[in-house]
Amino acid sequence: MDGLERNDAAERAVKEAYTLLQTGALEQALALFERAEQLFGEAGDGPRQTRVCTNKALLLARMRRFEEALDGFRKALGGFEREGEFIRVAEQWGNIGSVHRDMEQQDEAIKSYEEALTIYRKLGAKEREADQCTNIAYALSMKKELAEALRWYREALPLYAEAGSEDKRGITAGNAARLSAALEEEAK
Secondary structure: OOHHHHHHHHHHHHHHHHHHHHHOOHHHHHHHHHHHHHHHHHOOOHHHHHHHHHHHHHHHHHOOOHHHHHHHHHHHHHHHHHHOOHHHHHHHHHHHHHHHHHOOOHHHHHHHHHHHHHHHHHHOOHHHHHHHHHHHHHHHHHOOOHHHHHHHHHHHHHHHHHHOOHHHHHHHHHHHHHHHHHHHHHHO
């Protein structure tokens, strides 16, 4: 099989994996993502291989296979760094943070979200920057650091407004109001 044939076979595997995902056949979809990742690698198509690696890691996280998901996101992060796709690098940091959050490793989650936040700030991606602020706020809430969490939710509000993301701004305002009320109750 030459490079073009490998790419074609990999593309078919990805399409079939997405179809299987819709039916809930997660293990079969995972096997196809792994096959596509291998074929793109053999064809020398690093960018596609990296994108499939991300899809595979997202699926592993969904399946609660967290250590494997972290490995996949880290591998994808390296691939996107080599390609200079910094928005994708930031996405991987966010994904890594979310896996740590789900593993109840809030300090590690916060560190990863901060990495993503730094990149989004440099890129001027306001909505994504706000998303990381709310991710940090949520992780801090899980650590019972409510005042600091509230500060991060409040930092996200103008960013969402600037990005025109009214739905997310509204949700974040609600979270901030609930935290503020909890802090007031705690102070009594």
